[in-house]
Amino acid sequence: DAKTTQPNSMESNEEEPVHLPCNHSTISGTDYIHWYRQLPSQGPEYVIHGLTSNVNNRMASLAIAEDRKSSTLILHRATLRDAAVYYCILRDVDNTGKLIFGQGTTLQVKP
Amino acid sequence: KAGVTQTPRYLIKTRGQQVTLSCSPISGHRSVSWYQQTPGQGLQFLFEYFSETQRNKGNFPGRFSGRQFSNSRSEMNVSTLELGDSALYLCASSLARRLAGGDSYNEQFFGPGTRLTVL
Numbered sequence: 001d002a003k004t005t006q007p008n009s010m011e012s013n014e015e016e017p018v019h020l021p022c023n024h025s026t027i028s029g030t031d032y033i034h035w036y037r038q039l040p041s042q043g044p045e046y047v048i049h050g051l052t053s054n055v056n057n058r059m060a061s062l063a064i065a066e067d068r069k070s071s072t073l074i075l076h077r078a079t080l081r082d083a084a085v086y087y088c089i090l091r092d093v094d095n096t097g098k099l100i101f102g103q104g105t106t107l108q109v110k111p
Numbered sequence: 112k113a114g115v116t117q118t119p120r121y122l123i124k125t126r127g128q129q130v131t132l133s134c135s136p137i138s139g140h141r142s143v144s145w146y147q148q149t150p151g152q153g154l155q156f157l158f159e160y161f162s163e164t165q166r167n168k169g170n171f172p173g174r175f176s177g178r179q180f181s182n183s184r185s186e187m188n189v190s191t192l193e194l195g196d197s198a199l200y201l202c203a204s205s206l207a208r209r210l211a212g213g214d215s216y217n218e219q220f221f222g223p224g225t226r227l228t229v230l
Contacts, residue, residue: 025153028165035159036219038154042221042223043201043203043221043222043224043225044154044201044203044219044221045113045220045221046218046219046220049218051166061202064158087154096203097142097143097144097161097166097167097201097203097207097217097219098144098159098161098167098169099146099154099161099219100156101146101153101154101156103153
């Protein structure tokens with residue numbers, strides 16, 4: 001499984017945008033980029049995923065570099081509830097149930 | 112729609128004992144995966160079951176096993192417990208359905224976990 005690299009921690013102020021980077025230089029052509037987050041004392045939850053094009057949903061946006069070797073999860077207006085560990089995961093379309101989690105980025109949101 | 116449920120939520124066992132954890136997936140979901148989370152190793156994939164068959168397996172010893180029933184409910188078993196097995200065990204379910212165009216609708220929905228403490 002291809003590996004991802006994320007900063008250990010980031011800080012943000014409430015109601016400001018947050019850009020969480022992820023490097024995946026060994027990504028293969030069939031790898032989808034998934035983001036999950038884990039709020040304190042909860043199981044992880046799906047945030048967003050994409051293959052080549054930028055993606056938007058109600059939670060976040062995903063910006064994917066043209067060479068696909070990096071991506072950025074964008075939270076448009078951080079809230080206190082967004083404080084969590086964010087995981088960037090590469091998943092081959094055929095590995096449907098298996099997620100390989102890295103260390104993730106711990107996001108702190110300050111009021 | 113009810114989420115993924117796991118029972119029990121908390122469990123205390125002693126070394127050498129065995130334990131069985133249960134996971135009920137979201138209705139209609141056919142894939143169930145299990146993960147172990149510890150402060151030192153983070154989240155690690157244990158195995159995945161799909162239609163009662165183990166489809167993927169992580170790098171864990173044979174003491175860790177699982178099964179899936181015809182109603183998609185799953186159990187995992189750990190035999191001969193060791194202190195290092197103390198962890199949060201998470202179960203996740205997904206539709207595991209392939210969409211046209213190659214993408215697969217397989218968002219994982221996680222349960223709250225079972226906290227296992229081995230003394």
